[in-house]
Amino acid sequence: MKVGITGGNGFIGRHLADALEDPIIFHGNLNEIDNVREFVLDCDRIYHLAGKNRADTGDILKNNIVSTANLILSMKLENKYPELIFASSQQTVWNADSEYGFTKTLEEEIIKKADRWCIYRIPNVYGPDCKPFYNSVVATFCYQVSKGEKVTINNPDVQREFIYIENLIQDLLSPEFSTYKSPNGEVLTIGEIYSFLTDRAGEHKKLKMCLDHYKREED
Known part of the structure; x- marks a missing residue:
């Protein structure tokens, strides 16, 4: 089976690519239909991980909807229907009115136009090499603590579900089609993470691994 990945240079994409044998990484522009058609023709399964999650107002919606729709349109134009596995977000549930949550909800409906689809509603992902100051509070805290910087916490009692990257990858490798999957993470407060x-450093093995990663980068 030829497996393709969009967003192969991202945090999840890099780890997924390492877990697969010779994946096809999409390097073109998902907003350009000709690039997407060529990619679709090469694949028997596609992990659609690409998409903006931080941008100026309107840009997340504009970019992600077109990108995802182009995958489905390419399948129809080429009469080639690879399995389509989509990285959605739990923000479709707990933050549905944000632009990101709203966009993911719309993308889910587009994805279901594929013949074989699986939608993963993913909680907050963390692990070594995750990008700080982007979309991971764990990565940001690890970076700041490793540098001895002050960490600002607005509400330490806020709870979120977190999943370690390797646990997520194992789940992604076992899709179930025509359904939603919600990989099980761990519910922690922001204060607990800090x-x-x-x-309490060392009590949580996976968080310690993340912190150690950023400490090594300082050496």
Whole structure:
């Protein structure tokens, strides 16, 4: 089976590519239909991980909807229907009115136009090499703690579900079609995460691995 990945240079994409044998990484522009048609023809399965999650107002919607729709349109134009596995977000549930949550909800409906689809509603992902100050509070805290910088926490009691990258990858490798999947993570408060990286360092193995990663980068 030839497996393609959009967003192969992202955090999840890089780890997924390492877990696959000779994946086809999409390097073109998903907003350009001709690029997408060529990609679709090469693939028996596509992991659609690409998409903006931070941008000026309107840009997330404009970019992601066109990109995802182009995958489906390419399948129809080429009469080639690879399995389509989509990285959605739990923000479709708990932050549905944000531009990102709203966009993911719309993308899910587009994805279901594929013959064989699986939608993963993914919680907050963390792990070594995740990008700080982007979309991971764990990566940001690890970076700041490793540098001895001050960490600002607005509400330490806010709870979120977090999943370690390797656990997510294992789940992604076992899709179930015509359904939604919600990979199981761990519910932690923001305050607990900070504590596991400071005064309780070492008690949470996976958070310690993340912190150690950023400490090594400082050496």
